[in-house]
Amino acid sequence: MKNHFIFSVRAVIISMIMVLYGNLFFAQNITLDGKTDDWAAALNGHTIKNFTRDANATNDDQFTGGSSDPGLISSWSWVLGNTNSKGDISNAAVVLIDNKIYFAADRTAINGDAAIGFWFFTNGTQKNPGGTFSPEHAVGDLLVLSHFTNGGGNVDLNIYRWVGSGGSDGSLDKIGTTGNAFVNAIYQPTPTYPGWSYQGDNVPSVGIPPANTYATGAFFEGYVDISPGSGLSHFFQVSFWKLEIRSPLVHRSKIL
């Protein structure tokens, strides 16, 4: 009887552990490893998110030359055009998980390194019909700059906060640099998520990748921690829920 009781307790404990691990498993976290297999579950499992399938052809919205990161929103403009494949994003995703903003994107051509940037707007800045953007920046808008590296692996994130003037870079103030980003170091399938599709360009060193397959250096994932104590928690106090989590402004993904 005693042994039976012990086994029962063990069973309960094991069940509790499984529940705990089950909850962790079903929390659908993103692992920064350059692998794509966590993104579909994360997007399906969380409510604050956005996925955008950006165009690849002549109807691809893109920034015009004067639309710089330190510039005012009123100086930004966009047009429809044929994006250079080196700067052509096909898919972009953002999801909020446990006070972390996770983001992912891809590039069509993998030759060489390329910069990428994500803007998160406090007041929901977005593009307007006719080629303009509004509303203007608010103090606290968040800019994350990083890069695709040709061979894949861990990459740095440079985090900036819009301050208007007097920042480390004028209108932008550099908050810090983290290693919280990764570019795929091995071939990866696209996540099995509605609308997520991809065709890489021919690159002499590797040829044309199969459909819906990322060659090394084509897929980027990272996160910014905005939890209390992170130094970025003020983003919570400026209507975080209105940040453009819903619209990562794919066309702003600045690949140079």
Ligand SMILES: [Ca+2]
């Ligand atoms: Ca991953």
Ligand SMILES: [Ca+2]
């Ligand atoms: Ca595109």
Ligand SMILES: [Ca+2]
């Ligand atoms: Ca676009």
